[in-house]
Amino acid sequence: MSLAFVFPGQGSQSLGMQADLAAAYPAIAETYDEASNVLGFDVYDMVQNGPAEQLNQTVNTQPVMLTAGVAVWRAWQAAGGANPAMMAGHSLGEYSALVSAGSLELADALRLVRKRAELMQDAVPNGEGAMAAVLGLEDEVVVEVCEKVDGIAEAVNFNSPGQVVIAGARAAIEQTVELAKEAGARRAIILPVSVPAHSMLMRPAGEALAEPLSKVEFSTPAIPVINASTAEPYGDSASIRAHLSQQVYSAVRWVDVIKYCIAGGATTIAECGPGKVLTGLVRRIDRSIAASCLDSPDAISELLTGVGG
Numbered sequence: 001m002s003l004a005f006v007f008p009g010q011g012s013q014s015l016g017m018q019a020d021l022a023a024a025y026p027a028i029a030e031t032y033d034e035a036s037n038v039l040g041f042d043v044y045d046m047v048q049n050g051p052a053e054q055l056n057q058t059v060n061t062q063p064v065m066l067t068a069g070v071a072v073w074r075a076w077q078a079a080g081g082a083n084p085a086m087m088a089g090h091s092l093g094e095y096s097a098l099v100s101a102g103s104l105e106l107a108d109a110l111r112l113v114r115k116r117a118e119l120m121q122d123a124v125p126n127g128e129g130a131m132a133a134v135l136g137l138e139d140e141v142v143v144e145v146c147e148k149v150d151g152i153a154e155a156v157n158f159n160s161p162g163q164v165v166i167a168g169a170r171a172a173i174e175q176t177v178e179l180a181k182e183a184g185a186r187r188a189i190i191l192p193v194s195v196p197a198h199s200m201l202m203r204p205a206g207e208a209l210a211e212p213l214s215k216v217e218f219s220t221p222a223i224p225v226i227n228a229s230t231a232e233p234y235g236d237s238a239s240i241r242a243h244l245s246q247q248v249y250s251a252v253r254w255v256d257v258i259k260y261c262i263a264g265g266a267t268t269i270a271e272c273g274p275g276k277v278l279t280g281l282v283r284r285i286d287r288s289i290a291a292s293c294l295d296s297p298d299a300i301s302e303l304l305t306g307v308g309g
Contacts (some may be wrong), residue, residue, distance in 0.1 A: 003084040003307055004266035005100070006258075006282070007069040007093035010061050010197075012275030015050050017295075018068060024297040025075035031106070035067040038110045043067055058195060062092050062117040063110050069096030069273040070106055072294050076272070079300055082307055086233075086264060088226040088257050090278060091157075091197065092116075094247065100272070101221035103240065108216045112244075115212050119205035120195050120248065129196035130173040131156070134164050136186025142166065145183055149175045156198035157252045160284035162186075167196035198251055206248030213241045231256035258285045270294055270303055 022028040022044070032044035043064060046055055054060060069089070073096070089097035092113060099109045134142050139155065142164045146153040151172030157165035166176055173190065180188040196202065218237035225234045227243050229250040234240050258281070261269060271278045271293040282291040294300050 002265040002267050003082065004261040004264075004269045005073070005084040005087045005097070005272045006269055006278045007087070007089035007096035007100070008065065008271060008273045008275055008278050009089065009091035009093040010058070010065055011193075012273060012277050013047075013055055013061055013065055013068070014274065015052055015055060016048055017274040018071065019048060020296050021072065021075060021300075025078055025300075027074040027078045028071045031067055031071035031074055034106060035063065035110055038107045039063055039114065058121050059114060059117040062113040065092055065273065066095050066099070066109055066113050067106075069093060070099050070109075072272045073100040076294065076300060079304055081300070081304055083223055084270070085266060086224045086226060086261055087221075088228060088261065090228060090254060091247070091252055093273070093278075094225070094228055094244070096273065097225045098218075098221060098234070098240070101223040101225050102219060103221040103225065103234070104216060104218050112209075112212055112216060116205070116209055116248065119208050120197065120202060123205040124194075124196060124201050126194050128170055129168070129194060129199075129201055130170040131165055131167040131191045131193050131196055132173050132177050132189060133191055134166060134177075134180045134185050134188045136162050137164070137180060137183060138162075139164055141183055142180065145179045146176055148179060151175075152196075152199060152201060154199045155251065156196075157254065158256070159252075159254050160281045161255065163281070163284070165191070167199040168201060169196070198247075198249060200249055202249040206245050209248060210241070210245045213244055216241075226257050226260055228252045228254065228257050231260045254281060255285055258282055258289075262286055262289060268292070268303075268307065 087097040152168035153172040177188040268290040279293040
């Protein structure tokens with residue numbers, strides 16, 4: 001059995017997450033404590049007690065989700081789990097993967113993702129950007145529909161067959177949603193987010209992120225990390241910096257990432273973090289692959305038994 005780990009991004013957070021894991025694995029609390037020391041507030045208290053509005057603010061959500069993914073990885077290691085053959089992360093989850101693969105320190109990653117969140121939030125005035133999920137259309141049809149509207153509308157997350165997320169200027173996204181329905185989409189709905197992530201509107205944010213990225217030390221990952229924009233492994237430190245800058249305004253090719261993992265021999269893909277979003281996507285991409293989510297002590301134990309950890 002060959003194992004790949006994937007790390008979720010923004011949107012998988014919820015109040016009370018990882019409480020069971022924290023009770024079973026000291027590594028969870030230790031990781032949250034480390035994050036709290038860097039960020040200057042009690043991260044675990046926010047996760048457990050909220051308020052939800054605070055947890056869901058982009059500048060908080062991004063470092064919280066980074067912490068949550070790394071915490072599960074450390075719990076897996078503490079339990080004696082074997083190293084996966086490769087790792088990947090969905091959008092922000094790439095930072096969790098790079099930390100877990102030994103490419104950068106958690107403290108540096110936390111500062112980077114908080115800055116990333118600030119830059120993304122400031123790039124487009126509140127209310128002027130939007131994202132929407134389009135279900136039930138071929139990727140090419142979604143791209144064609146986006147090209148028909150006035151203004152910026154782009155396919156930015158190719159999550160699974162028949163599930164594409166679009167992003168851009170609010171008026172253009174609203175128009176695209178209606179055109180997608182006319183084209184036969186099963187559903188096309190505006191998402192409750194204010195930042196049009198991975199669209200060209202985020203280019204100023206990505207370019208501004210290059211400066212803080214240049215001040216952080218990266219190493220070549222000890223475990224291959226698959227870049228979600230190119231669906232190929234990250235290389236040396238220079239290429240990591242360049243890709244993390246471009247990632248902010250580049251599409252997430254998640255279907256291609258999972259297909260790369262499978263082609264590389266992965267027979268089990270484990271979601272390393274809260275929620276089950278990526279687990280569901282993996283199952284829709286290829287039902288022959290075993291997919292699990294390490295969101296409880298029982299789930300970690302089951303995977304340990306399955307891979308002989």
